[in-house]
Amino acid sequence: MTPMLYVFIVILVVSMSAVVNADRNHQCEHITIPICMNIGYNNTRMPNFMGHLSQDDAAFGILEYLPLINHGCSHHLRFFLCSLYAPMCTEQVPDPIPSCREMCDEVRSDCAPVMERFGIPWPSVLNCSRLPQKHLRSLCMTAPNVSDSHVMTNSGSGLNENYDFYIPGANHPKSPADEQTEADVSEDVKCIKSERFHFMYHEHGNSCCPRCDRDVYFPDEDKEFAEIWMLVWSVLCFSMTLFTVMTFFLDTNRFQYPERPIIFLSMCCSMCSVAYILRLIAGRGNLACENDESVSFLLQIGMDSQIWCTIQFIVLYYFGMASYVWWVILTVTWFLAAGLKWGHEAIEASSVYFHLVAWVLPAIKTIIVLVTRRIDGDPLTAICYVGAQNPRSLLFFLLIPLICFLVIGVLFILAGFVSLVRIRRVMKHGGTNITKLEKLMLRIGVFSVLFCVPTTCLIACYLYEFTNMESWKETAMTTPCRHTETFIGTETDCTMSRPIPSTEVFMVKIFMSLVIGLASSMWIWSSKTLVTWKNFICRVSPSKRSTVNNTQKQHEQCAITARPRPLAMPEKQSSPGPPAFAHLSYTAAAARYPVHHLKKLTIPQHSQSFV
Secondary structure, three states: OHHHHHHHHHHHHHHHHHOOOOOOOOOOEEOOOHHHOOOOOOEEOOOOOOOOOOHHHHHHHHHHHHHHHHHOOOOOHHHHHHHHHOOEEEOOEEEEEOEOHHHHHHHHHHHHHHHHHOOOOOOHHHOHHHOOOHHHOOOEEEOEOOEOOOOOOEOOOOEOOOOEEEOOOOOOOOOHHHOOOOOOOOHHHHHHHOOOEEEEEEOOEEEEEEEOOOOOOOOHHHHHHHHHHHHHHHHHHHHHHHHHHHHHHHOHHHOOOOOOHHHHHHHHHHHHHHHHHHHHHHOOOOOOEEEEOOEEEEOOOOOOOOHHHHHHHHHHHHHHHHHHHHHHHHHHHHHHHHOOOOOHHHHHHOHHHHHHHHHHHHHHHHHHHHHOOOEEEOOOOOOEEEOOOOHHHHHHHHHHHHHHHHHHHHHHHHHHHHHHHHHHHHHHHOOOOOHHHHHHHHHHHHHHHHHHHHHHHHHHHHHHHHHHHHHHHHHHHOOOOEEEEOOOOEEEEOOOOOOOOOHHHHHHHHHHHHHHHHHHHHHHOOHHHHHHHHHHHHHHOHHHHHHHHHHHHHHHHHHHHHOOOOOOOOOOOOOOOOOHHHHOOHHHHHHHOOHHHHHHOOOOHHHHHHO
């Protein structure tokens, strides 16, 4: 218990220290600088790349270059200067967008010689090295004929066909064999055009996040049903696993190795159900959803600002992985007991190593997910987890570990069963009672099936997501929303009538994740558990305790009453007294001496009258 607590506290402290509060940028504003009006986009955001806090200051600064603009040394000079003094702003991107370095280099090569003729060097504030480059996957704008990028038109962002909007990953050198047609638009461009996704670009890379306020993969009816489904099974799993853990604490001597890992497995499943309940209490949009201005979107690159989302992920992922490690340890201890004939004392002597592996290995995996920022939000349940939107994360952090745990556990189970069958055959030929051994084999077999079947189904569900996730996203991005003209304006309706993925598969995934806890509680379903709880109730309940005490006193009183009394002594006696037991009845003497000595008892002749 202590190593688990220490490891969990360390993970929690590390995750909290890594949480970064995202800075909220200012709102987009309409361009009012006269030189920068009608240049291809209409909105900007302050402060700009020159450090100006208002457009008035920016307009005063750009007037210094008015003679150079009127000279016409470069037909891209005006746009280049405006991209620095009034950078483009769009609601789909949180940061202002400057020109690419390629445009700056072109403008400098055209205008620097003109400035040198008048003895004016190229301004240091227009240093091209601080602008983003296309091949480094940076978000920037470039002019036509500078690269072979495609022209993107988007009325919402104010772009026209005079200038290109370069998006990381959208524009890249292509060989003639890989030449794309104009219809082949990159995923990032589709994301910006899509009304169901929100494009995010930050220092950790660009991401296309599903919006929380619109139907992306599932309709609202499926989301509401998923809430009820999670509530039912998480509460049931928590109740059963908590009952198992409490039974263990009431009678710890009953659960010895090799079956004790089942208790720790139940404990981990109980904490996983707590993570589901935490998500239900917090609400759908309060954990896995981020807000960027007026847009709410699902978290895709975790640990930006939602600390409770991080905590919920740690609880769910850490204890989920720990439960599978305890399953492997359980199969190992069964093999040691059945195959190698280890006693529970020898197995318990190695329990320190079991705890070390069970709590440290999931901790390492959890820290890797936190450091690599792989936390994302599930589109159906809005649970903070890993691999819900990223196929690679799903493969490396869920699919491969679960398959390894399942295969290793099954191998040890089979090896243990082979040893038990051999022992059963020897005992049966020797005439030994094998009822208890067969009962143990049955319980192990049933528990193995109840664990392996849900785990196999869970792996199948993850494989279904892994193979179809990219196609689901492609379908969702290309599914348009419905627009209705009203007196107020245009209303956008992005509801869905049917889901893109199969909702039933996701329901099975939730059920199989929680039913493992119910399977682990099966091990305590016996009469011994009833006796344990009955004794506990008698100890803690005053009425029960007084009833038990009264019952014991009544039994003691009945025993005293039923005890044979010695016979009355005569008033006068002429002869010396007989031995002490002769004054008692034959029955009393029989009660005082063992039965096999009763034949040696004789009653003196002078006491015959008392019998």
